Amino acid sequence: MRAIVTVIGKDTVGIIAAVCALLSQHQVNVLDISQTVLQEYFTMIMLVDAKESDLPFADLAELLKQEGEARGLSIRMQREDIFNAMHRI
Amino acid sequence: MPMFNKNEILDTIRMIDQQHLDVRTITMGISLLDCCDPDAGAACRKIYDKITRSAQDLVRTGEDIEAEFGIPIVNKRISVTPMALVAGASDTEDYLPFAQAMDEAARTVGVNFIGGFSALVQKGMTPADRRLIAAIPQALAQTQVVCSSVNVGSTKAGINMDAVALMGRTVKETAQLTADRGGFGCAKLVIFCNAVEDNPFMAGAFHGVGEGDRVINVGVSGPGVVHHALQAVKGQSFDVVAETVKKTAFRVTRMGQLVAQEASRRLGVPFGIVDLSLAPTPAVGDSVARILEEMGLETCGTHGTTAALALLNDAVKKGGVMASSSVGGLSGAFIPVSEDEGMIAAAQSGTLCLDKLEAMTCVCSVGLDMIAVPGDTPAETIAAIIADEAAIGMVNAKTTAARLIPAPGKQVGDRVEFGGLLGSAPVMPVHREGSAAFIARGGRIPAPLQSLKN
Numbered sequence: 001m002r003a004i005v006t007v008i009g010k011d012t013v014g015i016i017a018a019v020c021a022l023l024s025q026h027q028v029n030v031l032d033i034s035q036t037v038l039q040e041y042f043t044m045i046m047l048v049d050a051k052e053s054d055l056p057f058a059d060l061a062e063l064l065k066q067e068g069e070a071r072g073l074s075i076r077m078q079r080e081d082i083f084n085a086m087h088r089i
Numbered sequence: 090m091p092m093f094n095k096n097e098i099l100d101t102i103r104m105i106d107q108q109h110l111d112v113r114t115i116t117m118g119i120s121l122l123d124c125c126d127p128d129a130g131a132a133c134r135k136i137y138d139k140i141t142r143s144a145q146d147l148v149r150t151g152e153d154i155e156a157e158f159g160i161p162i163v164n165k166r167i168s169v170t171p172m173a174l175v176a177g178a179s180d181t182e183d184y185l186p187f188a189q190a191m192d193e194a195a196r197t198v199g200v201n202f203i204g205g206f207s208a209l210v211q212k213g214m215t216p217a218d219r220r221l222i223a224a225i226p227q228a229l230a231q232t233q234v235v236c237s238s239v240n241v242g243s244t245k246a247g248i249n250m251d252a253v254a255l256m257g258r259t260v261k262e263t264a265q266l267t268a269d270r271g272g273f274g275c276a277k278l279v280i281f282c283n284a285v286e287d288n289p290f291m292a293g294a295f296h297g298v299g300e301g302d303r304v305i306n307v308g309v310s311g312p313g314v315v316h317h318a319l320q321a322v323k324g325q326s327f328d329v330v331a332e333t334v335k336k337t338a339f340r341v342t343r344m345g346q347l348v349a350q351e352a353s354r355r356l357g358v359p360f361g362i363v364d365l366s367l368a369p370t371p372a373v374g375d376s377v378a379r380i381l382e383e384m385g386l387e388t389c390g391t392h393g394t395t396a397a398l399a400l401l402n403d404a405v406k407k408g409g410v411m412a413s414s415s416v417g418g419l420s421g422a423f424i425p426v427s428e429d430e431g432m433i434a435a436a437q438s439g440t441l442c443l444d445k446l447e448a449m450t451c452v453c454s455v456g457l458d459m460i461a462v463p464g465d466t467p468a469e470t471i472a473a474i475i476a477d478e479a480a481i482g483m484v485n486a487k488t489t490a491a492r493l494i495p496a497p498g499k500q501v502g503d504r505v506e507f508g509g510l511l512g513s514a515p516v517m518p519v520h521r522e523g524s525a526a527f528i529a530r531g532g533r534i535p536a537p538l539q540s541l542k543n
Contacts, residue, residue: 004093032093047092047093078158078159082158083101
């Protein structure tokens with residue numbers, strides 16, 4: 001199951017490392033990644049494959065959200081389908 | 090070249106985070122026709138069992154989809170067969186237990202409303218319809234989540250003015266019995282003309298007899314998203330406005346369609362329709378009135394409001410229709426006063442009055458909705474307002490409705506607080522000149538001609 005992970009917030013050291021570590025712990029494969037920093041404002045978007053994950057999707061999303069809250073970031077993981085449905089015919 | 094479009098993803102997240110994009114409701118329609126029983130107690134047990142069995146996974150499934158797609162699904166609800174049709178088979182005068190069975194079942198499965206304590210009396214009333222209507226005030230006072238609706242007119246049948254008169258009294262009685270909560274019972278009672286069978290929105294949802302055993306209907310929302318999109322085209326022509334609304338409605342509806350299909354698949358219940366309504370909430374930034382003002386009106390309710398609403402309502406449908414495999418329900422912009430922050434402000438300033446709201450209902454879904462009027466408004470005046478609204482629906486072959494709250498002990502200028510999505514309603518003035526002799530006539534207003542349309 002492919003999903004989009006978005007990380008939005010103030011830039012700090014080690015954001016990408018922390019998110020990737022968490023994903024790899026749970027056998028989530030990163031397929032693509034894009035990030036920008038605009039005036040200390042950090043935006044990262046990752047396309048991931050969660051089909052081998054040892055956790056149910058909702059639990060994984062919750063774990064990422066908590067990780068984000070601990071760092072003052074908004075981290076969310078959503079199924080890719082929602083973005084395709086809204087923007088592609 | 091990345092495998093995704095960054096702007097599209099951030100757009101969606103902004104819509105959810107800042108513009109109140111959500112799925113307003115997943116509503117499971119359940120037929121109760123197979124619960125009829127001569128013994129009322131047995132019928133109530135069958136009703137409770139069928140609802141709890143059918144919808145046991147509804148709330149959890151909604152929450153799962155919400156978590157996986159990251160899209161809020163605000164309400165999970167149930168609609169059932171109009172109860173007068175089910176209860177009519179039972180040998181009893183008292184229909185209150187049927188409402189209580191609905192209430193218990195709904196609370197067991199955890200939904201926040203259940204609709205269908207309803208009767209369809211556009212042409213005439215059966216003894217069962219009369220008993221059901223007689224039970225409405227007690228049912229709405231004594232249950233928590235049961236919603237009631239009565240269809241009093243249709244384009245094909247005309248308007249049943251005996252039923253209109255009866256509903257005027259029923260609304261008043263319901264307000265009295267829930268006086269301690271500002272007449273809250275009336276917020277759960279809708280009087281329709283041309284009621285639809287697959288409406289997922291409360292308080293008017295019921296599961297029509299032409300529907301299957303169970304069905305999943307989804308209502309989308311998104312006034313905030315439309316408002317935001319229009320802010321980007323300030324001062325441009327109405328062609329641009331219409332195009333912008335259509336594109337936005339398309340996106341919102343595609344999201345609703347995806348959620349509907351997913352819910353249908355997981356629950357093993359056929360997908361029915363997506364309802365393309367712009368349903369506001371009392372939250373700032375989620376208002377239909379503010380969209381109309383964004384088009385260039387100083388305050389919602391001033392001259393131009395009806396035209397602005399007509400454009401909005403039509404563009405939402407045009408954009409949404411292509412995005413869904415099956416569109417139905419009410420599908421239009423809602424203008425509930427108490428549930429819309431901009432409408433509340435416009436009503437309080439005196440710009441938005443009942444007569445203008447009535448005109449607006451000619452071009453949008455669904456009618457005079459969530460409007461508080463003075464507590465001493467006579468039942469006949471309430472009935473006459475219902476008749477006016479039904480006439481608009483009947484002649485224009487569209488659904489109209491009235492959800493009026495004669496707030497006990499309240500005067501014009503007071504405010505009634507309902508809380509949550511139902512918001513707070515400023516008490517609006519009604520004409521003081523009576524309509525009693527008009528309502529006392531009874532009988533039927535004949536169905537209108539469908540040709541010679543002028």
